[in-house]
Each structure stands twice: as C-alpha cells, then as structure tokens.
Amino acid sequence: MQTVAIVGTGSLSTELGKLALTAGLSVLLVGPSRSVVTRDSELIRAALGELVSNSSIPASKLDLLLSHLSVSDSYEALIAADVVFDVSTTGPEASAELLRRIDPFLAPDAVVASTTCLACITRLASVISRPDRFVGMHFLQPIGTCQLVEIVRALQTSDAACAIAETLASMLGKTPIAVRNTPGFIVARILALMLNEAFFILGESDVCASDIDEAVRLAFSCPFGPFEFADSVGLDVVLSAVRSLHEDLGDPKYRPAPSLKEMVAAGYIGQRSGRGVYRY
Structure with missing residues (x-):
C-alpha cells in the first residue's frame, strides 16, 4: 500500500x-x-x-x-x-x-x-x-x-x-x-443521543450551555462537552445525523430537539459560521 x-x-x-x-x-x-x-x-x-x-x-x-x-x-x-x-x-x-x-x-x-x-x-x-x-x-x-x-x-x-x-x-x-452495518454503527448512534439530549436540556431548563458542558466533562472525563463538540463538527451535521437515525430506526428517542432545529434554521451552525451554541 x-x-x-x-x-x-x-x-x-x-x-x-x-x-x-x-x-x-x-x-x-x-x-x-x-x-x-x-x-x-x-x-x-x-x-x-x-x-x-x-x-x-x-x-x-x-x-x-x-x-x-x-x-x-x-x-x-x-x-x-x-x-x-x-x-x-x-x-x-x-x-x-x-x-x-x-x-x-x-x-x-x-x-x-x-x-x-x-x-x-x-x-x-x-x-x-x-x-x-x-x-x-x-x-x-x-x-x-x-x-x-x-x-x-x-x-x-x-x-x-x-x-x-x-x-x-x-x-x-x-x-x-x-x-455491523447498522444505522449509525456504534459511536454515532450513542453520540447522537447524547448531543440531542443536551439540546433538549438546554431548551427545557435554566441551565446554561457552559454548565452542561462542564458537567459532562467532569462526570465522564471527556476532553470536551456536548456543545463544544457540536459546534466543532457543525450543528447542521448533528441535526442531519439525528434526523437520519430517527428516519432509519423509526425510534422516537431520536426525535430532533427543537432548540437544535431552531439554531440550524437561524444559521447558527458552529465554528464554521462564527456562531453556534457559542460565539466565535
């Protein structure tokens, strides 16, 4: 090779x-x-x-x-x-x-x-x-x-x-x-749930994004929180993945969070656009 x-x-x-x-x-x-x-x-x-x-x-x-x-x-x-x-x-x-x-x-x-x-x-x-x-x-x-x-x-x-x-x-x-050749394979399937749930929490509670990120980093020894990760790969990419899994699996747990859909609709897709969950 x-x-x-x-x-x-x-x-x-x-x-x-x-x-x-x-x-x-x-x-x-x-x-x-x-x-x-x-x-x-x-x-x-x-x-x-x-x-x-x-x-x-x-x-x-x-x-x-x-x-x-x-x-x-x-x-x-x-x-x-x-x-x-x-x-x-x-x-x-x-x-x-x-x-x-x-x-x-x-x-x-x-x-x-x-x-x-x-x-x-x-x-x-x-x-x-x-x-x-x-x-x-x-x-x-x-x-x-x-x-x-x-x-x-x-x-x-x-x-x-x-x-x-x-x-x-x-x-x-x-x-x-x-x-296995299944929708989302292993990691994307698990990761999509975590990211989507973080957006549900963001839209439904008074907890700020930075606190959610810090909680996940500390609890799971992650180098980044869900919103930091979402902003880096692109909120549009995250939304596309969640929608695809929702469609392919037919499982309501992959229903896209309203706050995620709203940010993407506004053009706030992350680091590429200068604004996502955070401003850059």
Missing part, C-alpha cells in the same frame, strides 16, 4: 491527508475543481508546518512529506491509488452518485472506503463494479486525537478488503474496530 486518494473536500479531507502523509503514504486529493483541492492541500501544508513548529516532526522531513502530496480535478488520476476514500458529506444519494462517477477510473484491485456513518454500506457497495473491494471506514471526530476507526463490512465485502482497511487504520495510528 503506497498511495491513498481522497475524493471530496473539507476538514475530513485535510485531516485524513495529513495523517496519511505522516504515516509515509502518498496522498492524492481529488475534487470538483483544482482551486478547491489546492486550497485543501494548502491547509495540509499549514497543518504539517504546525507539527514542525511543535517538534512533532523534524523540519528536515517537511519537504519530503509534501513531495508526496498531489492534487487533481480529474477522476482519471485515481488509477494510481491503492485505496480511495469517499469523504463526501452531502448524503447517501450524493455518495452513491459519486461512486458511480469514479468507478470507471479505479484500479482493478483498489479498495474503496466510505467514511460516512449515515449511509448503508451494503447499498453503496452495490453501485461499483467491484463491491467486494468496498468497505466502510468511519473516523471519529476530532480525527487528530480520537483513536477509533469503525470498520464496516458490507454484505459483499471480501476478507481481503477488510484486512487492508484494518492495516491502513493501524498505519494511520488508529485502532480499528469491526462493527
């Missing part, structure tokens, strides 16, 4: 690219336009620079790492990749359409990994010509500090593809755990 391609843009693309480069892999960023993927490559360059500044990697190694980073706005470049990540976050239908588009350009033995936790991995596998080479790799946020990667096996996934996914997760410094 030498080259990983990341199809899609955003924070997951840049974090995953940084991890792969520091693990000694070559990274290809593929996106809808060269300007977009170039922007992500610059973010990776800056992140690696920070690692040099805090002595996590030697300065002499920076140029070597960056020499293994490339960008393209053409799916034809994917032929060089051993593993291709789909990091799109626009929903199951968009992921399926993306997979159909990239399928003709994949190497015959390439493994395709979806990072979603909101789509059926078996269904996504069915849209490519080699469904046995498809697997789910759900990275938990924040990727830089969370050690877990959920490895999700589709009905069609081969033992070899799962083994490659587990090996890659370990190379990236993560702990792979095999999970």
Whole structure:
C-alpha cells in the first residue's frame, strides 16, 4: 500500500491527508475543481508546518512529506491509488452518485472506503463494479486525537478488503474496530443521543450551555462537552445525523430537539459560521 486518494473536500479531507502523509503514504486529493483541492492541500501544508513548529516532526522531513502530496480535478488520476476514500458529506444519494462517477477510473484491485456513518454500506457497495473491494471506514471526530476507526463490512465485502482497511487504520495510528452495518454503527448512534439530549436540556431548563458542558466533562472525563463538540463538527451535521437515525430506526428517542432545529434554521451552525451554541 503506497498511495491513498481522497475524493471530496473539507476538514475530513485535510485531516485524513495529513495523517496519511505522516504515516509515509502518498496522498492524492481529488475534487470538483483544482482551486478547491489546492486550497485543501494548502491547509495540509499549514497543518504539517504546525507539527514542525511543535517538534512533532523534524523540519528536515517537511519537504519530503509534501513531495508526496498531489492534487487533481480529474477522476482519471485515481488509477494510481491503492485505496480511495469517499469523504463526501452531502448524503447517501450524493455518495452513491459519486461512486458511480469514479468507478470507471479505479484500479482493478483498489479498495474503496466510505467514511460516512449515515449511509448503508451494503447499498453503496452495490453501485461499483467491484463491491467486494468496498468497505466502510468511519473516523471519529476530532480525527487528530480520537483513536477509533469503525470498520464496516458490507454484505459483499471480501476478507481481503477488510484486512487492508484494518492495516491502513493501524498505519494511520488508529485502532480499528469491526462493527455491523447498522444505522449509525456504534459511536454515532450513542453520540447522537447524547448531543440531542443536551439540546433538549438546554431548551427545557435554566441551565446554561457552559454548565452542561462542564458537567459532562467532569462526570465522564471527556476532553470536551456536548456543545463544544457540536459546534466543532457543525450543528447542521448533528441535526442531519439525528434526523437520519430517527428516519432509519423509526425510534422516537431520536426525535430532533427543537432548540437544535431552531439554531440550524437561524444559521447558527458552529465554528464554521462564527456562531453556534457559542460565539466565535
């Protein structure tokens, strides 16, 4: 395994690219336009620079790492990749359409990994010509500090593809755990309940957000509270996850909290917008 391609843009693309480069892999960023993927490559360059500044990697190694980073706005470049990540976050239908588009350009033995936790991995596998080479790799946020990667096996996934996914997760410094292909897998299903319930409490009581965050941090030895976490990943992302689980499972306990829906409707989606539960 030498080259990983990341199809899609955003924070997951840049974090995953940084991890792969520091693990000694070559990274290809593929996106809808060269300007977009170039922007992500610059973010990776800056992140690696920070690692040099805090002595996590030697300065002499920076140029070597960056020499293994490339960008393209053409799916034809994917032929060089051993593993291709789909990091799109626009929903199951968009992921399926993306997979159909990239399928003709994949190497015959390439493994395709979806990072979603909101789509059926078996269904996504069915849209490519080699469904046995498809697997789910759900990275938990924040990727830089969370050690877990959920490895999700589709009905069609081969033992070899799962083994490659587990090996890659370990190379990236993560702990792979095999999970069933059920809505939300393990962590997202539990986390969505906690975050949603925190918003119910916020809307129904006089307790302020910072006190709820501190209570959770102290009680469970968490590095962050539910609202700090929600603001970092995006309230719109949290709401999408809760709605998806509510729809897929048909369980009323996943009914979205009114305060969460109201904040998203107002455009208060977290750090990306400058305001979420907190102001930035």
